[in-house]
Structures are given as C-alpha cells and as structure tokens.
Amino acid sequence: MGNEKRWCKRTPFFAAKSYEQAAQMTQQLQDLPTAAKYYDRAGQLYVEGGYRDSGAILYERCAPQFQQLDRSISIDFYLKAARLAEQEEKSYQTADLYEKAAMQAIRMSNFQQTTELLETTTNILTKLERFDRINRVILYRILLKLFNEDSIAGRNIFDHACQIYPTFDQWEERNHIELLLDAFDQDDKDLISQRCQSPYFMAIEPEFVRLIKRWIRPTTNNVNQQRTANSTAPSTSGSKPIQLDDDEDDLR
Template identity: 30%
Template structure:
C-alpha cells in the first residue's frame, strides 16, 4: 500500500501535466504556477499518506516555491512551516531552522509580525539543540523587527533573552551592546526605572563597569533624569550609538525626553550664517529714518 502511495506521489510531482504547467511556448508566455503548485501539494499529501518523510518535505518545498513565484507568500510560508515540522520529526532540526529563517526573510517585505514569529520559531529549534549562537542570531532578527513595529515591551523581553544567551556563551562585549539597545527601548517606553535596572544588572558582566558603553549609558540616564534634551542628543549622536544596527540607531536619534527643556546654544553652536565662534552679534540699532525723512 505504501509503495502504491509513493508511486502516486511521484506521478503527481513528475507527471507530464506538472512539467507542462511550468513550460512556456509561443502561445503560452507564462508558466501556470497555480496548477503546478496544486500538483505538488497532491504529491505532498500522497507522500504523507505513505509516510515517506523525505519525499514529502521535498514536495512541500517545491509547492512553496511555486506559490512564492505566484506572489502568494502567506501560502508559501504555511507550507514551509509544515516542511520544517517534518524536518524536526525526521531528525534534521538544522534544516528546519534554516527553512524557517528563509521564510522569515520572505515575509519581512509583507508581514513583519509573521516574520517575527518565524524567526522566534527558528530560534526555538536551535535552542532545543543547544546551538545558542545560531539561536541568538535568530532572536536578534526578531528583536529588531519588534523595534521596527514599536512593540517595545516585547522587544525588551526579546533583547533580554539575547543578553542571557550571549552571557552563557561568554560573549560579553555583545552583551554590552544589547544593554544599550535595551536601555533605548525602555526609554522609548518612558520607563526610566527599567532602563536603570538594565544597566545595574550589567555591572555583573566582566569588563562592563568603566567601559565606554557603561560611561555613555550613565551619561544618557543622567541627562534623561535631568530632562536635558540637549545632553541626551549629544550622547545619542556619539559614534557608539550611531554605528549600532540601523533599527537601534534610529531609536537613539528619535529619543525625546518628556517635559524636557533645551539649553540656549552658544554662538559657536548657532546655525550656519550666524555668529562664528568667539564673535558676538551686534545689537540692532534703531533706524531713526525708518518712518521716512518727514
């Protein structure tokens, strides 16, 4: 019975009809991806009924690629998720996680929330296999997309997971950078207490206390606490913040302090065309002829 089902599956996946759907001719300019995808889906069902996992995954991925070419990304990703589950069941979790990563990249242009979910799934697969370096890379992608969607509370939790993993693999310098990202997220949530707690927790990391990252963060929190937006702007425009991942660099540049007061700029800081450094602009004199000669 299984052999019969496998033969049926191969007939769907390699039939003349399937091949013809993908060919073009003088009268047929575009491949019929819709029909081809349907045939591959039938093949996947047949392989599943025959319990032929390897062939089933192949058929599902072929159907997914057809759907992708048709612009039906959501349907394609659904099939990739099914294939990834079969990879895990068949003892190839790395392949499953990589498939989910590819699906996440596909969805970034269409559905950021779904892309986050796919990256988190991939991270989970890698973490279960104790491959933390790969898992934390997937989590990093999810965190950045959460920030892009202004889902700051979830982003803060995701970054904390990253920090925990980097700490476990003893990549402390990257922990410092994740602390900066987490502080920015908390400040955008107007949660000064959480931002301060994030820094305090990082004091236990080897090398953090007294580092450039630590000093800049302390200056940032002090300026934020004093509601000095100019000082905040000065810190967030430093190279340490500007050369972060793009989503976090944007967070730094867009940071505003509620109820902040701006200090008056010195002449040297004035806009182009104003007084130069060390010069004082002359006071305007009343024009005694402003009303004419009468």
C-alpha cells in the first residue's frame, strides 16, 4: 500500500517530464503554440505532484522562449512561476519574477498591468527591506505615470518614496527624476526634451528608453546656426569689384 501511494505521487512528476520532452520536440518542429500548451501542462503536473519548485523553475525557464510569438504567454508563465515561488515563501525570487512579467507587459504597452505588477514588486521588496532594488522600480512607476500624462500621480509617487525610503531620498540619480518632474510640472516641452536626454535615462530598461524618446523634440540648433550665418555674412551681390588703375603716371 505504501509503495502504491509513493507511485501515485511520483506519477505526475514523470508525466510532467513526458510533456516537457513533447514540448521540446514540438519546438524543434517550430510549432510554438503547441509547445507552450505542453510546457503549461507540464507545469500543472509538477504542481499536482507536489513539486511546486520544479514547476516554478520550468515556467521561468520557458517564459523567454515565447516572447517573439506572444508576450502574453511569457507574462502568464512568469506570473505562474511567481505565484509558485510565493507559495514556497521565496520572496526575493517572487519579486524578481513579478518584475520580469512587468517588463513584458510594458513591451505590449499595457501600462495598467505593468503598474500593478511593479506595485506588487515594490510591496514585496519593502517587506524584505531590499531598498537597494526599490529605487529602479520606483523610477519605472513614475515614468509610467508620465507616459499616461499624469504628472501629478508621478510627483506623488516621488514624494512618497522620498519620505519612506531613505535610500531613494539619498540616491544620487534622484535629482534627474526630480528635474524631469519639474519640467512636466511646468508643461515645458523643450525642457522635458532636454532633461529626458540625460545619459541616466538613456541607460535604463530599453523599452522605457524607447517610450522616453517620444518626448525628444527635433533639435533646431543646426537650422538656426545656418540662418544666423547667412544673415551675418557680408553680402557681395551689390558691391563693385576693386579696380586696379594701370595708368603709368599713378604707378610712379
């Protein structure tokens, strides 16, 4: 009877392995939608067999493989991995997985889901007192509000972070964020364009950089310089050429 119970418990594990192998073979045949279904079933079987950790590892490992096909699959896999890690009380891994899901959501321009996932990430990191990682997440949350043309909400997130997160208030990059918020408060598009081109903003998550570049206004410096040069250059259209007098008497 004991052996039978152990076998019943192990059966989902081996079934999960079989689905994994089937998914890999299907991937080789370039049938990615079917492969995603097989991987998902494998993850479910790991959980049914009590192997939540194996399920989380599977989902996290497979999530990036479907980014080009359908990012919603990647998001789903990251979220399933996050929930399993949360059940295993692996909070740091959970926060990391929620953030990875958020980075996929922003690539789909799903600002609402991205915001929710980053808020969840912030809450987990706050409980863990991992303030070293919170700064970046706070920045992304502020930028999301600015992308949604809600600079007031962005300012509120900034002020709140300065009050409750000492590491954020003392962060040297904090000034770049505050200056950008000031430009939005003034509704000065030229100033926004200038400040968002800071090397700091150009070095963050690529998708955020792509969205930030929408604020950059075409520079007119070269055109203005050309116009200035043309207006200040001496005109020769109405001047007479210098005439040299060939008279011998004048040369003496």
